[in-house]
Amino acid sequence: MLRLFATQDTAPGTWRPWLPVLLLATLAVGGCASTSPQERDGEREEGAVEQSAHPEDPWEGFNRRVFAFNDVLDRYALKPVATGYKTVTPQPVQTGVGNFFSNLGEIRTAINSLLQGKPANAGLATSRFLINSTVGIGGLLDYATHMEITAEREDFGQTLAVWGWEDSRYLVLPLLGPRTLRDASGFPLDIAAHPITYMDDHQLRAGLTALDIVHLRAGLLDQESLIRGDRYRFIRDAYLQRRQFEINDGELGDDPFAMDDFEFDDSDFGDDDFAD
Numbered sequence: 001m002l003r004l005f006a007t008q009d010t011a012p013g014t015w016r017p018w019l020p021v022l023l024l025a026t027l028a029v030g031g032c033a034s035t036s037p038q039e040r041d042g043e044r045e046e047g048a049v050e051q052s053a054h055p056e057d058p059w060e061g062f063n064r065r066v067f068a069f070n071d072v073l074d075r076y077a078l079k080p081v082a083t084g085y086k087t088v089t090p091q092p093v094q095t096g097v098g099n100f101f102s103n104l105g106e107i108r109t110a111i112n113s114l115l116q117g118k119p120a121n122a123g124l125a126t127s128r129f130l131i132n133s134t135v136g137i138g139g140l141l142d143y144a145t146h147m148e149i150t151a152e153r154e155d156f157g158q159t160l161a162v163w164g165w166e167d168s169r170y171l172v173l174p175l176l177g178p179r180t181l182r183d184a185s186g187f188p189l190d191i192a193a194h195p196i197t198y199m200d201d202h203q204l205r206a207g208l209t210a211l212d213i214v215h216l217r218a219g220l221l222d223q224e225s226l227i228r229g230d231r232y233r234f235i236r237d238a239y240l241q242r243r244q245f246e247i248n249d250g251e252l253g254d255d256p257f258a259m260d261d262f263e264f265d266d267s268d269f270g271d272d273d274f275a276d
Contacts, residue, residue: 054233056170056180056240063172067232070177074217082217094215096140101212103132103139105153108193112154116162124151152249156186156193161247170236178239 057063086094106129113122128144128151136143144150160182161168168182179187191197199205227234 054170054236056167057236058169059171063170063236064232066172066174067235069174070172071231073175078213078217079221082214082221085214086218086221089218094218097211097215098219099132099136099142100139101215102142103129103136104195106132106151107195108156108190109151109154111193112156112159113151115159116154118152118154121151121154124149125154153246155183156189157183157243158247160186170240178235180240180243183243 054060089097106125109125110122110129113119113125127149129139131144131147131149132139132142135141157180165182168180171179171181171184173179173184176184176187196205196208199208
């Protein structure tokens with residue numbers, strides 16, 4: 001669920017393609033029969049002040065319920081396993097595991113780079129995959145980075161954004177965690193572009209999938225201290241900002257104070273602004 005803070009893969013590619021949606025949340029119908037209309041209107045106004053709606057999160061009530069479901073599973077199942085993995089696994093081994101799964105993601109990056117009209121990035125991702133898969137012993141060693149061959153991560157959610165689906169509603173899925181409706185639509189294609197999906201050995205495929213999930217969760221243990229206030233809102237806002245950053249290829253936009261033609265107007269300031 002906290003995977004929105006990872007610095008490598010942004011869309012999990014190793015979930016099993018037949019993973020069902022396990023939770024169909026029903027929006028509860030609130031209100032008490034003995035509550036007067038005036039009291040209900042007052043409660044609505046008070047709630048609107050305390051918790052303003054996020055324009056990209058119109059399904060917040062549903063999302064919070066799924067978030068709570070995921071949080072319980074993470075707290076009592078995934079997090080303890082990830083903690084044990086991090087404790088007993090030497091750091092070089094953890095690095096090799098991360099390199100291995102990151103290398104498999106280069107195929108998805110190459111495909112989506114071509115679909116987005118970025119042939120240079122597709123070539124870099126392909127080069128990384130070939131180098132690390134051979135010289136890097138199946139991707140366990142990241143020789144491509146040492147050779148200064150790097151590529152921007154791309155997935156089908158980003159491709160849909162480039163194709164015109166720019167604004168999308170925030171959505172929390174059971175087990176899969178934070179998404180947008182756009183990213184969730186591209187998720188099946190992300191799975192289809194991942195090599196593990198096509199492994200004939202079901203036990204090995206399930207084992208690698210579990211290892212990928214546990215490894216990613218272990219990498220986020222130290223970052224949980226960054227969360228402040230409302231966990232749901234913090235994670236939502238961080239995810240949406242990060243996805244926008246990735247879609248824009250790291251471009252934050254123009255800073256008006258850094259523009260050459262930006263000028264101050266004397267009328268913008270009063271005498272009090274320059275007083276000691």
